[in-house]
Amino acid sequence: MRTQRVFVYEYLSGGGLVGGEDGDDEELLEEGIAMRDALLEDLADVPWLRVSAATGSGPVPAMAGVHWARPREQESPHDFVLRQAASHDLSWIVAPETGGLLGCMRKLVGPMRWIGCDSVAIRVASSKLATLEHLARHGLPTPLDACSAREATRWVVKPDDGAGALHTRVHDALADAKADLRQRQRMNASATLEPWVEGEAMSLSLLCGRQRTELLSVNRQQLRLAADGAVHFSGVCHGAIGLDDARAALLQRLARDVALALPGLRGCVGIDLVWHPVRGPVLIEVNPRLTSAFVGLSQRLGRRLALEALEPFARLEVLHAA
Template identity: 70%
Template sequence: MPTQRVFVYEYLSGGGLTGGEDGDDEELLEQGIAMRDALVADLAGAPDIRLSAATTTAESVRAPNLQWVRPREGESPHDFVCRQAAAHDLCWVVAPETAGLLACMRKLVGSRRWVGCDSVALRVAGSKLATLEHLDRHGIATPLRFMGAGQASRWVVKPDDGAGGLHTRVHGTLEQAKADLRQRLRQQQAATLEPWVEGQALSLSLLCGAAGAELLSINAQHIAVGADDGALHFRGVRQGAVALDDPRAPALRRLAQDAAQALPGLRGCVGLDLVWHAQRGPVLIEINPRLTTAFAGLSQRLGRRLALEALAGFTDAEMRYAA
């Protein structure tokens, strides 16, 4: 196989973090670096890859085939990615779906170089409401199943294209939730309202390809709800918290396959967020059509180079030229 030039760009550590309004910059940057380094560690040293990785922080990994690259002074993330894409065969971009950023990056890179989900999967997964409606049409349990009277005791309002639980509020009554939603819509914020599903918050780490989805890890999500304001706080993820031979694992494998069939453009490393409901089993909350923080350290735990495995799916010309 000829040597491939591969560019890894994680948005936060690659220059996209320009200052936030919630004081979460340091934590977000740490998460970004963890995802970037997980990718780079898997790809570094591969004999048929010439690797470039974006950074504005310290260079954390060294390898003979690895070059760290930085944006020019005043260069925007979009211009930086465009410039690097032109010099590489494949581009693996990790970025939030917020405001269509990940989908925009795919357009800039072009389908021939893109490592990740296709445009349809990004469009659907980029909207919380569109995701739930799409999954519901395919018979997959979502919070929409709890819309009936008396089925939900709490309600959640969140950005329709948000990530990481930012600006998410849990309300004790539907009236409070509707008032929150109306206020956001008046402020021209894209937001959605859905029933809060009681149960254990989990996430699934998947490796998706043309044959479907492989369940790699079942993770526990640590989520707290503010007692005073109902604000949702994401406190991290415990990788592999539920064993793959747990009694719940067969249902979670079916859920992963059902999601991949419902959205066949899912490719590479993908995450699913769900709640395990005591009576109804897995309820799918959202799809993360990209690498997530739960992948950091997963290759080492499984004894596999997951990024290399995922990348192999994009060396096929048919897949690389997909719309």
């Protein structure tokens, strides 16, 4: 295999996060740096890889074999990614779906140099409502089904293309939820309303390929509801359910069903769900990219997961070049 030049760009740590107004910037940046470094640790010192990684203005860790690239002064994230992608064989972009950002980055990089999900999977998963409607059409359990609507005692309003739990609020009355939704729509904010599913918040870490979807870890999401209904995300407990647990077999089948419904899922992917005490798993959203649950997972499993995810794309690139 010839040497492959790979560009790693994590949006938040690569200069994309510029002075927000939510007060969450520092926490988001820490998550971004952790994802970037976990990915790079898996790719560092691989003989057939030359890895470049994006960084903003802050310091960078010493990683053998990693070249650090910074945006030029006044260079936009889109222009920076376009410039770097042109000089690399492959690009691994970790960016939120918000505002169509991830999908836009894929267009800039181009399908032959892109590491990750295809454009259809990204487009569907970039909308929480579109994702649930799509999965429901394939017979998978979601908050949109009749059972959830009938049993609901609370409702949640959240950004339709948001990341994490930012701007997510739970309401005890449907009328209040609808008023919240209307207010966001008046402000031209992306928003969706759905029944709040009671139960244990979980996430699945997957490695998706053309022939196989592997469940790597079943995680517990640490969520807290404030008195005003605001939802706060405080991290992930990895491996909360062992893969030898009886529930894991059902979750593995569910993961495969999601991959069949969205056949363009590739590489490191996350699924958020709630384990309802009676109904079992109910799907909440699909993250068509590497997520914060990936951090520490390679070490725990004793595998270079990012390298495993990258290898199929590298082989395709070689064939294309030939």
